[in-house]
Amino acid sequence: MSEFADIQVETIDGAQQKLGDYAGKVLLIVNVASKCGFTPQYAGLEALQRRFAAKGFDVLGFPCDQFGHQEPGDEKEIKSFCTLKYDVTFPLFAKIEVNGEGAHPLYRYLKKQAPGLLGTEGIKWNFSKFLVGRDGRVLKRYAPTEKPEDIAGDIEKALG
DSSP states (O other): OHHHHTOEEEBTTSOEEEGGGGTTOEEEEEEEOSSSTTTTHHHHHHHHHHHHGGGTEEEEEEEBOOSTTOOOSOHHHHHHHHHHHHOOOSOBBOOBBOSSTTBOHHHHHHHHHSOOGGGOOSOOSTTOEEEEOTTSOEEEEEOTTSOGGGGHHHHHHHHO
């Protein structure tokens, strides 16, 4: 878990945090956006959070504005939107880039661990998902079109 655990992230409220704080948990890491056709998936992600949190699971949401300017807001606006519209309780983080030279170290790690179709590493759109095991290794990568409820079985297996 050490490489994953050492990755530093910034919470939506501006605090620094290491992913090691989630050691021993199963995680679903998602690049999210407020003005995307897939934005209604927030409801499904929150349902997963509520269903599995007590068993050692968290959804981690990372807002990203690299796809069609679909996350134009600042952190305060994003947090307000997620809370008021979808009653999100899972951890949200500061806006990041997932592709290119400015890609956050977390996404460099995730893409290296689980390349996409035909071995491509790039994230294709908002709401791409990575299921991460308790040891910090990526178990599976899901396309944005994959609905959160369809991932529940994989989460149950990962939780043991």
